[in-house]
Amino acid sequence: MNRETATSIAKELQLLKAPNTDVMFHGLSMEPLLAEGDRVQVDPVEIKDIVIGDIITYRLDDKFPTRRVAEIKLDYLILCCDNWPTVYFHAPFTEVLGRVRARTRDGVTLNCDDPEWEKRKRLALRNFRLETSEILPVRMKEWVLKRLRNSK
Amino acid sequence: MTYQITADQVASRILDGExxxxxxxxxxxFSLNRAGTWVWEALDASPRADGDVSKVLSAHFQLDESETGGQIQAFFRELEEAGLISSVDQSQAEAAAVQLDASGIDWEYDPPQLTKCGDLETLILSGE
Known part of the structure; x- marks a missing residue:
């Protein structure tokens, strides 16, 4: 096994199995709920337990993008970003690693069952639907067709 | 000497036999080669004595047991030094013992090897 593969597997084990592992959020896409430098807790999750509005982490090359579930399809998720309502992503079920349970900022922890978290979820999903109601079905069809072509 | 995985300190995943x-x-x-992974899986099923592991591997590959024994002993020592396994009371081990089975081996013998790949750092979740 090459070092790159071992490192990638080790990071996934660290994310999902290591207790008290130090996980940090990087980027602007999920502000204000998740901001640069926030400490984030991620739990392993079964696909059947994922619901719209969850924030999930998935595998993409050597990175772990972390975004909100906007729709659940047959074998993939459509994901949106709280701070970028016009942008969305796809994550095949096979690449999903875990679900964000809490974030800690300046020593204060906010859990996913907190009313503030719930409020941010509702806002993000509403904005996403408003911004993408026309274009999303067209883009989804294009993406599904592309996947089908690539799988042949 | 009999050993078990220090399960509260270690996580593992196997990909393509390694x-x-x-x-x-x-x-x-760390990563393990094929033989190392086979030993690790055996340890995962039950505590193991290094002598039992070397006996089974020597018999399966028709190797000189004294030579294999040294290799297995060295491998167990390395695992122990890295904190991945710890010695266990013989009677406890016997009570929990699961038969070692070499029938599934489909690889050529190389001495089991533990390779340190690096240190885990702060994990970054990407929100870009």
């Missing part, structure tokens, strides 16, 4: 191990305490991560 294992990756992480140690929570030391933050080190």
């Amino acid at each position: 294992a990756v191990l992480i140690h929570y305490g030391s933050s080190e991560y």
Whole structure:
């Protein structure tokens, strides 16, 4: 096994199995709920337990993008970003690693069952639907067709 | 000497017959070759004595047991030094013992090998 593969597997084990592992959020896409430098807790999750509005982490090359579930399809998720309502992503079920349970900022922890978290979820999903109601079905069809072509 | 995996400190995953191990305490991560992974799986099923493992491997590959014994002993020592396994009381081990089975081996013998790959760092979740 090459070092790159071992490192990638080790990071996934660290994310999902290591207790008290130090996980940090990087980027602007999920502000204000998740901001640069926030400490984030991620739990392993079964696909059947994922619901719209969850924030999930998935595998993409050597990175772990972390975004909100906007729709659940047959074998993939459509994901949106709280701070970028016009942008969305796809994550095949096979690449999903875990679900964000809490974030800690300046020593204060906010859990996913907190009313503030719930409020941010509702806002993000509403904005996403408003911004993408026309274009999303067209883009989804294009993406599904592309996947089908690539799988042949 | 009989050993078991230090399960509260270690996580592992096997890909294409080779294992990756992480140690929570030391933050080190490692990989194992095929033979090392076979031994690791055997340890995962039950505590093992290094002598029993070398007997089974020597018989399966028709190797000189004294030579294989030294290799297995060295491998167990390395695992122990890395905190991945610890010695266990013989009677406890016997009570929990699961038969070692070499019938599934489909690879050529190379001495089991533990490779340190690096140290785990702060994990970054991407929000870009």
